[in-house]
Amino acid sequence: MTAATTPVKLGDALTARRTPEQLKARRMLMWRQLLTSLWAPLTAVGLAFIPYLFLIENLPSSASWAKPAMQFFGAAMFFAWAALLVWRLASKREAALRKLRHEARELFHEAERIFQRVPGKLPANAAERIAEQSVRVEDASLAADVPRLEKEVRALDKLHEELLGAYRKQSGWDTISGFVKALLIALLIRTIFIEPYRIPSGSMLPTLEIGDQVFVNKFIYGVRIPFMNKVPFQIVRAPARGDVIVFNNPVETDKDFIKRIVGIPGDRVELINEVVFINGRPQNRTLVDKDSVVHNLSPQSEWYDDEVIRYTENLDSVSHAVLQDPHPMTPRTEGPFIVPEGHVFVMGDNRDNSSDSRVGFIGPGHAPAYVPFGNIKGKAMVVWLSLGYGGLGSSFFGGTGLRLDRFFEPVR
Structure with missing residues (x-):
């Protein structure tokens, strides 16, 4: 096999294979997943909290109506979070879809990291083959077809092992650097x-x-x-x-x-x-x-x-x-x-x-x-x-x- 001489962006290879209908459906699925995430209500409260702080700090008299409004919104988001949690626990189909979609995202990010790290050492057709299989995974994900999605994700994982196997194991430095970055961000915010x-x-x-x-x-x-x-x-x-x-x-x-x-x-x-x-x-x-x-x-x-x-x-x-x-x-x-x-x-x-x-x-x-x-x-x-x-x-x-x-x- 010949090696690729220039870095390949897997995202570009995937985008080139998506139809306009697929792109639209993918955006809708992305928004649906964001809005039904357990983080969504917490994020909404956090985003509302920022202008609330600015308001009560600069216009103290506004607290008479801003505090009850913020409390009402916070309560609504809590009940939304509780409802989402119950739904996620009760629906086995949704649980299976979330798990498989998460695995697919992890595989995609893994491939991206490897293409960026060792582009010249991979087979010339690696990006095309992985992109083609990734599109099949996306089609199954958009169709919410659990058996098909599971089959395509397993096929993608097998393809990764075949083409990227030598570079799949995450290095100790990757783990340490990720932890250090998160720690530094937390310290920066607190400081x-x-x-x-x-x-x-x-x-x-x-x-x-x-x-x-x-x-x-x-x-x-x-x-x-x-x-x-x-x-x-x-x-x-x-x-x-x-x-x-x-x-x-x-x-x-x-x-x-x-x-x-x-x-x-x-x-x-x-x-x-x-x-x-x-x-x-x-x-x-x-x-x-x-x-x-x-x-x-x-x-x-x-x-x-x-x-x-x-x-x-x-x-x-x-x-x-x-x-x-x-x-x-x-x-x-x-x-x-x-x-x-x-x-x-x-x-x-x-x-x-x-x-x-x-x-x-x-x-x-x-x-x-x-x-x-x-x-x-x-x-x-x-x-x-x-x-x-x-x-x-x-x-x-x-x-x-x-x-x-x-x-x-x-x-x-």
Whole structure:
């Protein structure tokens, strides 16, 4: 046999053999497979989530209608996913077709890789013979004829063994490189764009509840160099008062915390009888409920009702809820705290149940501590999942359940 002297593109050889009717039918089958894939509802939610994030971040007032709309869409996609799963499990014919079509795709991609890797070492007629058999496989696939498709796929596999057998075994480098590429993509996304974070305690109640899972925008303040706690340059803006941030604890560096920024570089922060003063100006707050109850978690992982007073506080026009002990020590003054350059001063919204900048992230009696810009991992944007008090299944898991009402909750 003579060897081919130039690389052959198997896809081109296949396209040349397809009729216009086959091309149209192939496109329709491709769309059908995409829309009936179990990934389709998840992908739809992901695609809708991107404009949703942009909307609630840039137009906070839109959350009043955007959140219910997103929750409705998410629920619809969940039921669509469940229906697809039931259908796929119930239909043996569909299961057989999916399996055989997957095998056919794998054989095609295998042949493509081999033609690209060793084009000059293959028989001259290899591309034509494989393309002809691949068209037969496609015809059987488009006809949804299971016995015929199985026969043609087996024939294609046998042809591969005859023509490409010496090169079929995937090298160890192919396996390792595929894994490394996937790992690098995941690390890139987590380092630059978005990262999940789970709320472990009640320090940010009622804004964030225990068990909430939030997405953190890692892009807004600048790309942070992992392990070095350095941000070489700012991208969108600097951290601002009112932002809820996830950061690496500057005192215990093996822990990540989530708190609200109250003071920025140069600020003089003071709390007088629970009222926040920034540079001598009291921050407006309004009493909402003197007898509010939130659900907290004990060190023994048992839920308990915590009676608190609830206020609405404004920090630079960022309106958010804060909680305070119904029996505070009065009169009470904390500070003043002078925020150094390149740092922020943070507090939890559950003001009397939070280890934050006021107490050095450790507890009462410790010197105050500030968060360097380089320790900030990003800004909390939205709750994407919540496994907290109540909700679905809570009677089986000690009070912890799936909180559907928390899905897509903006972090304010």
